[in-house]
Amino acid sequence: MSESTRPQNAPPNQLDRRGFFRGAAALTVSGIGVAAGVARPEAQTGAAPAIADAAERLEEQTQSALRWIGRDPADWVRPRTGVDHNVVIVGGGQSGLSIAYGLKRKGVGRVSVIDRAAAGETGIWRTIARMPQLRTPKTLAGPELGNAALSFRAWYETLHGTAAFDALDRIPTAAWADYLDWFQRATGTMVRYRTRLIEIEPQGDLLRLHLEADGARRVETARKVVLANGYAGAGGPNVPDFVRALPADVWTHTTGNIPFDALAGKVVGVIGAGSSAFDAAAVALERGAAEVHMFSRRSYIDYPAAPSPQAAPPPDRGYPNLLELSYELPDSVRWRNFLLGDRRVASVPLDSIERAAAFQNFQLHLNSSLSDVARSADGKVTGKVGSKSFRFDHLIAATGYRIDLAAQPELARLHEAIALWRDRYQPSRGEENAAGAAHPYLGAGFEFLPRTETGAEYLRNIHCFNLAAALSFGIPVGDVPSVVDQPRLVTAIARDFYREGVDTAAHERFINAPLTAPPSAPYERAVATRDAA
Numbered sequence: 001m002s003e004s005t006r007p008q009n010a011p012p013n014q015l016d017r018r019g020f021f022r023g024a025a026a027l028t029v030s031g032i033g034v035a036a037g038v039a040r041p042e043a044q045t046g047a048a049p050a051i052a053d054a055a056e057r058l059e060e061q062t063q064s065a066l067r068w069i070g071r072d073p074a075d076w077v078r079p080r081t082g083v084d085h086n087v088v089i090v091g092g093g094q095s096g097l098s099i100a101y102g103l104k105r106k107g108v109g110r111v112s113v114i115d116r117a118a119a120g121e122t123g124i125w126r127t128i129a130r131m132p133q134l135r136t137p138k139t140l141a142g143p144e145l146g147n148a149a150l151s152f153r154a155w156y157e158t159l160h161g162t163a164a165f166d167a168l169d170r171i172p173t174a175a176w177a178d179y180l181d182w183f184q185r186a187t188g189t190m191v192r193y194r195t196r197l198i199e200i201e202p203q204g205d206l207l208r209l210h211l212e213a214d215g216a217r218r219v220e221t222a223r224k225v226v227l228a229n230g231y232a233g234a235g236g237p238n239v240p241d242f243v244r245a246l247p248a249d250v251w252t253h254t255t256g257n258i259p260f261d262a263l264a265g266k267v268v269g270v271i272g273a274g275s276s277a278f279d280a281a282a283v284a285l286e287r288g289a290a291e292v293h294m295f296s297r298r299s300y301i302d303y304p305a306a307p308s309p310q311a312a313p314p315p316d317r318g319y320p321n322l323l324e325l326s327y328e329l330p331d332s333v334r335w336r337n338f339l340l341g342d343r344r345v346a347s348v349p350l351d352s353i354e355r356a357a358a359f360q361n362f363q364l365h366l367n368s369s370l371s372d373v374a375r376s377a378d379g380k381v382t383g384k385v386g387s388k389s390f391r392f393d394h395l396i397a398a399t400g401y402r403i404d405l406a407a408q409p410e411l412a413r414l415h416e417a418i419a420l421w422r423d424r425y426q427p428s429r430g431e432e433n434a435a436g437a438a439h440p441y442l443g444a445g446f447e448f449l450p451r452t453e454t455g456a457e458y459l460r461n462i463h464c465f466n467l468a469a470a471l472s473f474g475i476p477v478g479d480v481p482s483v484v485d486q487p488r489l490v491t492a493i494a495r496d497f498y499r500e501g502v503d504t505a506a507h508e509r510f511i512n513a514p515l516t517a518p519p520s521a522p523y524e525r526a527v528a529t530r531d532a533a
């Protein structure tokens, strides 16, 4: 049985504004209704605007906002013959949609967004995000790139009232998914669904994209590619070897379709103790698992402390304007920032911990690494922690993601030419880290750089906006806070097109053209002196 219920009413690509805004409102209310633990705003406030009125108001407000920021500039990029697209954005999730909007506002045309998923199934929010509300604060800036009327808050408050927004703890996951659908339509972003990038093949400085669209193979050319292909987009899920060695039907990574219904009455082991581990454990327990055992190598679970003035973060943390500049830090600081993240115990929202811990049949094993994992003759998975033995019906690997460009099929032809941190930075003794060394060493516009001094210049036309950019940019790229870095990528693309296409001869002609005076008729009567000499 499928883990998640796919939305029936996947969004059409054409913009039918009235119908769409009404649909957005209805979807949201139903979305919030299904988000466990999050009350419907009407119930909280008793003063929710009527849905149809609110949808009308949202439509009017959005139209006004789009009018007030002015028309989208015309496409100024000089076309190159024989090329299908100026930019192909791989991924129609929040990053891809926001970058597409940014390019549109910069006047960069012939941008195509592709996504291998079907309409309504892009991103993670309706599939593997198993928590009722986002993990990040509700007030963060999102994909709207400064246009406040396109923000989550504007959308939500207009549909449900300001009191409803104030009453939210954090953003309901279903509402965030609905909002992104709405954002896509409000910004008029077309996505070519069911279109998968198979491989990138360089051709001079161009990129030949091998695609599979609805089962048929085709090749399209692009000058630039943006990889907005998600957390798993630079090496895939991280699956420990001892898990991978097991038959595929007895384990699932948290990025996969966990067969929760089949786990009712069964014993489940969860490897890892981050947010996704707790969320998967909670769903298994809610669906009737007999026992869930979670294994953490660490001695404690971290969770956000209640805000305290004494524990103020250093001044360069938590401030979007400064986060945006973390790329400018010296390599040694960026490297140590990564080491700190690697060393730290991942912080889990308190409500995710409590959701699982509320079950008596949930057992957390700290300082515990499973060993001797195998499948026994009766089909169970067996394992040990020290002298203690365990038997499971199913293992869930909540073991995160790995950065390994060699394992990313789309990069099969080029990964060897890409500069990695190990090529550009020599850590001090004791600060070596194999995982960090495998990250790409990116340029300031998120572009890959060639490993060698000459050759492979085409790599600068591939912009990597996924988790692999985390070391270079100091934050998990792709998450909501990383949206502050998108303008940097958009500007870099615009700059490259400008440099490539600028007609310097035309500029010189313009600058050197003789200045001619218009007729003096409007002021002729007042001229007292024509020549002071």
Ligand SMILES: Cc1cc2nc3c(=O)[nH]c(=O)nc-3n(C[C@H](O)[C@H](O)[C@H](O)COP(=O)(O)OP(=O)(O)OC[C@H]3O[C@@H](n4cnc5c(N)ncnc54)[C@H](O)[C@@H]3O)c2cc1C
Binding pocket: 090, 091, 092, 093, 094, 095, 096, 114, 115, 116, 117, 121, 122, 123, 124, 125, 128, 129, 130, 133, 134, 135, 136, 195, 196, 197, 198, 228, 229, 230, 231, 233, 276, 410, 465, 466, 477, 478, 479, 480, 481
């Ligand atoms: C479980 C989970 C919970 C999270 N919760 C939060 C949170 O609360 N707050 C927060 O700020 N961040 C959170 N994040 C991090 C981040 O916000 C999400 O991962 C978010 O989905 C990233 O958006 P994205 O657009 O970069 O990638 P995605 O949403 O993953 O979208 C990538 C898209 O690329 C498509 N794609 C991939 N490969 C190809 C290909 N070869 N061809 C065509 N299409 C392709 C996919 O189909 C997908 O639609 C969470 C991450 C996870 C995994």
